[in-house]
Amino acid sequence: MMYDRTIRHCRQCGAAVAYRLPDDGDTKLRAICTVCHTVHYENPLNVVGTVPHWGDQVLLCKRNIEPRKGKWTLPAGFMELGETTSEGAARETTEEAGAQFIMEDLLTVMSVARVGQVHLYYRARLTSDVFDPGHETMEARLFTEEEIPWDELAFRTVKETLEHYFADRRAGHFGTHAFDIA
Numbered sequence: 001m002m003y004d005r006t007i008r009h010c011r012q013c014g015a016a017v018a019y020r021l022p023d024d025g026d027t028k029l030r031a032i033c034t035v036c037h038t039v040h041y042e043n044p045l046n047v048v049g050t051v052p053h054w055g056d057q058v059l060l061c062k063r064n065i066e067p068r069k070g071k072w073t074l075p076a077g078f079m080e081l082g083e084t085t086s087e088g089a090a091r092e093t094t095e096e097a098g099a100q101f102i103m104e105d106l107l108t109v110m111s112v113a114r115v116g117q118v119h120l121y122y123r124a125r126l127t128s129d130v131f132d133p134g135h136e137t138m139e140a141r142l143f144t145e146e147e148i149p150w151d152e153l154a155f156r157t158v159k160e161t162l163e164h165y166f167a168d169r170r171a172g173h174f175g176t177h178a179f180d181i182a
């Protein structure tokens, strides 16, 4: 999910920006407009998703879009303005898998500072094993832990989240796991 977030043009006036230190004692380079001097601050984006489960199986989606086209992932995507993290995770699950489910508790919170993102995954209990995936997904299907294509997963955050899900399931108790992805 790495991508270029460099700001090139001012959001106020459209002029070119230059990356330099602001005059107010800030110690980080900021995108500053060369004409109107507006300082553009950049903050991390939230990626929200679910671990949809059905009996001893979880739902994975085969990506039909870059990056990692053809690799397997959990339903997830960028949170939209105006929605909660749980609402965003539910929306992505509906869009990418066309699944029917009930949202449950937060499972993982992962800071991915390298790409300026925070990923949050909720457990979601499927109420049907019939799926109607959207255009971003080639195929949506259920896997037991033994069937998970561990070497064909799209993202490290997905792998770590699945590992926590199955470990908690074996332990008979689900928690919330907050950690960093280097």
Ligand SMILES: [Zn+2]
Residues within 6 Å of the ligand: 010, 011, 012, 013, 014, 015, 033, 034, 035, 036, 037, 038
């Ligand atoms: Zn400007």
